[in-house]
Amino acid sequence: MKKSRDKHLPLGEAGRGLSIIKIGGNVIENKQELTKFLSLFVKLDGNKILVHGGGKLATQLATRLGIESKMVEGRRITDAETLKIITMVYAGLTNKNIVAQLQTNNCNAIGLSGADGDTIQAHKRPVKEIDYGFAGDVDGVNSQTISKLLEADFIPVFCAMTHDGNGQLLNTNADTIAAEVAIHMSSLYETTLYYCFEKKGVLKDINDENSVIRQIDNRKYTILLNDGVIADGMIPKIDNCFYAVERGVEKVCIGHHSMLDSKNELFTTITL
Numbered sequence: 001m002k003k004s005r006d007k008h009l010p011l012g013e014a015g016r017g018l019s020i021i022k023i024g025g026n027v028i029e030n031k032q033e034l035t036k037f038l039s040l041f042v043k044l045d046g047n048k049i050l051v052h053g054g055g056k057l058a059t060q061l062a063t064r065l066g067i068e069s070k071m072v073e074g075r076r077i078t079d080a081e082t083l084k085i086i087t088m089v090y091a092g093l094t095n096k097n098i099v100a101q102l103q104t105n106n107c108n109a110i111g112l113s114g115a116d117g118d119t120i121q122a123h124k125r126p127v128k129e130i131d132y133g134f135a136g137d138v139d140g141v142n143s144q145t146i147s148k149l150l151e152a153d154f155i156p157v158f159c160a161m162t163h164d165g166n167g168q169l170l171n172t173n174a175d176t177i178a179a180e181v182a183i184h185m186s187s188l189y190e191t192t193l194y195y196c197f198e199k200k201g202v203l204k205d206i207n208d209e210n211s212v213i214r215q216i217d218n219r220k221y222t223i224l225l226n227d228g229v230i231a232d233g234m235i236p237k238i239d240n241c242f243y244a245v246e247r248g249v250e251k252v253c254i255g256h257h258s259m260l261d262s263k264n265e266l267f268t269t270i271t272l
């Protein structure tokens with residue numbers, strides 16, 4: 001168990017474990033899956049934090065409003081109109097629905113964007129070859145504030161939004177938010193980060209649901225990338241996993257949300 005590096009925290013509290021779970025659009029949009037996930041989430045022992053995406057729903061709403069969604073390498077180009085849509089979808093509809101559902105399960109969830117309690121500070125991504133618009137790169141996470149919420153028995157539920165401290169909300173990928181929160185919280189808690197998605201883990205054969213690769217280290221990752229086994233959204237996801245492990249997160253897993261059930265051992269663990 002890690003000891004607290006913070007003098008203000010009671011040691012007993014700070015030394016406990018913390019689970020950070022990220023869910024994406026495929027879980028959020030499927031009512032039955034979301035309910036199943038949330039019932040597993042509430043049963044998890046110890047401190048916990050939920051981070052959710054919802055990119056698919058934002059794309060659907062944008063289409064209905066006649067706004068085209070542009071993605072580059074899995075990241076949304078966020079112009080002023082798109083920022084309004086994602087604020088409504090992520091910080092509004094999705095976040096509040098999840099919080100309300102958790103409340104029905106006796107789980108005292110509190111919905112947050114990075115602006116709430118100044119929990120996640122970011123800056124607008126500088127324009128290089130691509131102008132991502134109002135996309136935020138994370139500068140810092142206020143682990144003290146988040147820890148105070150945990151100590152007060154709140155369950156933080158983060159959406160995929162940060163702020164720049166000058167009144168500007170920014171769109172930040174939910175996988176990145178989960179990694180950054182996990183990294184900063186790992187100085188106070190023994191932290192495990194779970195990336196939940198619709199498959200059982202990183203698959204050797206994308207068409208074979210049971211071909212889960214149980215462990216991926218740096219060397220194996222390079223081989224899998226070269227062989228084209230890992231592609232699309234899985235590349236930035238695994239990059240986030242390595243980023244988190246390299247910076248002190250104890251354990252990082254990718255799999256179906258059923259991996260939160262201690263009886264299920266089929267998922268992927270990322271190690272250095």
Ligand SMILES: Nc1ncnc2c1ncn2[C@@H]1O[C@H](COP(=O)(O)OP(=O)(O)O)[C@@H](O)[C@H]1O
Nearest residue numbers: 024025026197201202203229230231232233234
């Ligand atoms: N080897 C692989 N194993 C599992 N999924 C993979 C693999 N390679 C690519 N993928 C794709 O990565 C996707 C997950 O990334 P993404 O869509 O960004 O996740 P999320 O649902 O968390 O937003 C999967 O839906 C799958 O299509």
Ligand SMILES: CC(=O)N[C@@H](CCC(=O)OP(=O)(O)O)C(=O)O
Nearest residue numbers: 024025053054055075076173174
């Ligand atoms: C900058 C950026 O790309 N942000 C993401 C945030 C939502 C997200 O990450 O949703 P999923 O986890 O469901 O994919 C987006 O707008 O799509």
